[in-house]
Amino acid sequence: xxxxxxxxxTAISAAALSHLAVTDPKRRRVFHLPAPRRRHAGAAWAxxxxxxxxxxxxSGAGGLLVWFGAISVLGWAVARxxxxxxxxxAGTVGNSDPL
Amino acid sequence: MxxxxxxxLRRLTAVHGWSGTILGLLLYTVIATGTVAVFSxxxxxxxxxxxxxxxxxDVPIDARIRTAAxxxxxxxxxxxxxxxxxxxDIFAFFHTHAENPKTGEPDDLGTIxxxxxxxxxxxxxxxGFIWDQPAAxxxxxxxxxxxxxxxxxxxxxxxxxIVTGILGLxxxxxxxxxxxxxxxxxxxxxxxxxxxxxxVSARDRHVLAASWSLPFAFVLAFTGSFxxxxxxxxxxxxxxxxxxxxxxxxxAALFEPPVxxxxxxxxxxxxDAILAESRSRTPGPVTFVExxxxxxxxxxxxxxxxPAAGGVLYVxxxxxxxxxxxxxxxxxxxxxxxxxxxxxxxxxxxxFGHFAGVVSRIVWGALGVALCFVTLSxxxxxxxxxxxxxxxxxxxxxxxxxxxxxxxxxxxxxxxFLLAAPxxxxxxxxxxxFVAGAAAxxxxxxxxxxxxxxxxxxxxxxxxTCVGLxxxxxxxGGMSWAEAILHRQPDVLTVDILLLLAGIWFLRRRRxxxxxxxxxxx
Numbered sequence: 001x002x003x004x005x006x007x008x009x010t011a012i013s014a015a016a017l018s019h020l021a022v023t024d025p026k027r028r029r030v031f032h033l034p035a036p037r038r039r040h041a042g043a044a045w046a047x048x049x050x051x052x053x054x055x056x057x058x059s060g061a062g063g064l065l066v067w068f069g070a071i072s073v074l075g076w077a078v079a080r081x082x083x084x085x086x087x088x089x090a091g092t093v094g095n096s097d098p099l
Numbered sequence: 100m101x102x103x104x105x106x107x108l109r110r111l112t113a114v115h116g117w118s119g120t121i122l123g124l125l126l127y128t129v130i131a132t133g134t135v136a137v138f139s140x141x142x143x144x145x146x147x148x149x150x151x152x153x154x155x156x157d158v159p160i161d162a163r164i165r166t167a168a169x170x171x172x173x174x175x176x177x178x179x180x181x182x183x184x185x186x187x188d189i190f191a192f193f194h195t196h197a198e199n200p201k202t203g204e205p206d207d208l209g210t211i212x213x214x215x216x217x218x219x220x221x222x223x224x225x226x227g228f229i230w231d232q233p234a235a236x237x238x239x240x241x242x243x244x245x246x247x248x249x250x251x252x253x254x255x256x257x258x259x260x261i262v263t264g265i266l267g268l269x270x271x272x273x274x275x276x277x278x279x280x281x282x283x284x285x286x287x288x289x290x291x292x293x294x295x296x297x298x299v300s301a302r303d304r305h306v307l308a309a310s311w312s313l314p315f316a317f318v319l320a321f322t323g324s325f326x327x328x329x330x331x332x333x334x335x336x337x338x339x340x341x342x343x344x345x346x347x348x349x350x351a352a353l354f355e356p357p358v359x360x361x362x363x364x365x366x367x368x369x370x371d372a373i374l375a376e377s378r379s380r381t382p383g384p385v386t387f388v389e390x391x392x393x394x395x396x397x398x399x400x401x402x403x404x405x406p407a408a409g410g411v412l413y414v415x416x417x418x419x420x421x422x423x424x425x426x427x428x429x430x431x432x433x434x435x436x437x438x439x440x441x442x443x444x445x446x447x448x449x450x451f452g453h454f455a456g457v458v459s460r461i462v463w464g465a466l467g468v469a470l471c472f473v474t475l476s477x478x479x480x481x482x483x484x485x486x487x488x489x490x491x492x493x494x495x496x497x498x499x500x501x502x503x504x505x506x507x508x509x510x511x512x513x514x515x516f517l518l519a520a521p522x523x524x525x526x527x528x529x530x531x532x533f534v535a536g537a538a539a540x541x542x543x544x545x546x547x548x549x550x551x552x553x554x555x556x557x558x559x560x561x562x563x564t565c566v567g568l569x570x571x572x573x574x575x576g577g578m579s580w581a582e583a584i585l586h587r588q589p590d591v592l593t594v595d596i597l598l599l600l601a602g603i604w605f606l607r608r609r610r611x612x613x614x615x616x617x618x619x620x621x
Contacts, residue, residue: 002408003458024289031291060409062455069315069452069462073469076311079289 002059006067009051013067014074016048021078031083108280115276119477120494122269124501125252127474129266131505132249133323134467137452137460139242145594146516147238148578149186150586155216156183156385161370163219167191167212168393175209176393182386185238189216192229192236193393196347199228205347211235233526240525241516244533245509250327253530257331264331267324273477274317277309284310301483305476312469319470322450329446356417356426356434358397365396368423373400376425377416382407396421401429406454412444475502496553500544503557504537510564511536517568517575558609565602569595 021027023036023044048071056064103111119126135142160181168176175193182190194209206228213223225235237243244253251259278284288310292303309316325333338349367390374385383404392398398420406412415429430436431444448454452463478498485491515532519525543560547553572595573579583591 006458021289026286027289027291030293061411062406062409062459065411065449066455066459066462069459069466072311072315073462073465075288076308076469079307079311080291082291082294 002063005058006055006063006070009055009067010070010074012051013048013071014078016044017071017075018078020044020048021081027079027083033083103279111276111280115273115280116477116481118269119273119474120481122266123474123478124498125262126266126270127471127478127501128252128505129249129263129323130467130470130474132245132509133319134464134471135509136246136249137464137467139246140453140460141457141590141594142245143239143242144185144588144590145572146241146513146520147185148591149184149188149238150578150582150588151185151187152586154183154384155187155189156181156374156388158187158216159371160189160216160374161372163189163214163216164191164370164390165367166219167214167221168193171210171212177391178207178209179390179393181388181390183216184213187216188213188222188238190214190236194229197228199231201228201231206230234524239516240520240529241513243526244512244516244529248533260327260331264324264327267320267327270320271317271324274313274320278313281306281310298480298483301476301480305473305480308469308473308476312466312473315466316470316473318449319466322446325446326450353432355391355399356429358399361396363396364394365398365421367393367398367400367420368418370400373418373423374402376423377402377404377418380425381414381416383410383414386413390420392420399426406448408455411448411454412441413447496544496550499550499553500541503553503561504540504544507540507557507560507564508533508536510561510568511539513568514564514571517571517577521575555609555613558605558612562602562604562606562609565598565605567602568598 020041023039023041025035025039027033028035052064052067055067059066164179164181168179171193174195177195178193180190180192180194184190190211190213192207192209192211194207194211196205197208198204199206199208207230208228209226211225211229212221214220215222223235225232229235233240233243247253247259250263252262253259254262281287287306290303290307292307293300334349335346338344338346342349342352370388370390374388378385381402381404383406385402386405387401387403389401389403390398391401400418400420402416402418404414404416406414412431417426417429418424419426430440432440452459452466475498479495482491482495482498486495512529512533515535516525516529518532519528540557540560543556544553547556578586578588578591580592580595582588
């Protein structure tokens, strides 16, 4: 029960972070994409963090730490993915460092 | 975000960059080995290969301990520590406290027995200052080596701990200076690395990973630094100031509630009944049992539990050893619960990340990978800004060799362990295999014609060493997959499969990197 709540909350937060990433104005500007029509940033941020309250209530401090750690990593993974696959390919060529 | 002047920003950037550059490779070593050490339990079970149906502390142990106690020097019954091995074995360390002539410090002197919890058979017996003999109390030389490398960089005590403590402080300084330097943390939170492999791309990579891992970078650096300095500086200083240099008195005051001395002989209450009672009031599994003053009227039994589901703090229940009565929950520090005690108790679970079983360990492992990325991308950014200068180009190559070489050397230590385990001393050959692996990796890196060819070479080596490990483990007499499935030993199977998948992924990535390099050349 506790684990499933933590996993579900992490999935909801990750979905909200994905929406924030896809509609992020600076990210879109940097990658020459048109500005999003609607962003609902406040609601998306609330959707990203509200599951943490549920996790804290149901899964306790341990679950909260797991959720926060997981969304830190997933948030990075979501933000790191580039909008265009061709630009990802371009960045790989001739790049010898291990990152 | 911050309102610093240009001059302040330049100074802060210099502090952030130079401290990161000077200590970055050591920091990467500590973080990468720490990421592996998060899974030390799994690595121990994978490499030690014992079959266990349940934790050995969950089966009756009272008779085993009484029989063993009758067979050791009476002086060593002063204190008995009991914990589980990786199979169905338990370790029972009967000891007293004496000055270790090697170090001149107080230490634990006694007899350690490794017992089969099911049959009671004595599997191994060792005497003396046991902490000097890792083979006496550690099932897996590989795990011991990897954990030691993380905790103290395999340097002699206390210097290794002091170095890792300083590295923790440096990491905290980097986190704070990075936070102050970055003016648009929230605005840049979703800006992916810009394409083209430009300088700004390197900056994007570093800033993005650092921004997302900021809170945990601070927590892990703080707790790591605390754990390193607590035993080397904190506690000795406290003992010197408040207890006239008597570390035993300090330890008693901080961690043992006062007991009215009563040396009258009294048999120990039923240990199994005490453990059952402790389990009934604390849901987390029992991990450690300590019996103080065995066979005396003033005996005390401490029972340690891992955090229960949803909890973070370890729980210690205290019992009257002679009567078997529950005396209360032992605070983390001192005789009564306190904020300081709770904070002290938080240091371990927050650093090790094993408060919620394998789930929290996976998350902590992923955070470790993110922090490795932050460290290496920072070093890459620093050298990229100075590209063209011979010394910095050389350093950039060294960073690449180090970045790829450390995981390869760790894998080499696993190869050495598996090769040595059947016939030689794995506690000797595991670290030497790491050294040999590191030397080979450096030779490959130095011999490569340019930095561009390093990736393909190291990816191939990583692929081969990963794929070969499960094969070597089986060839060295390790538990077969059929046995693992039959006896429900998920760690052996999981680690083997993960190694195979990682190896295949490295080899495929190597092929892709080779193809892209070829296309670029054409």
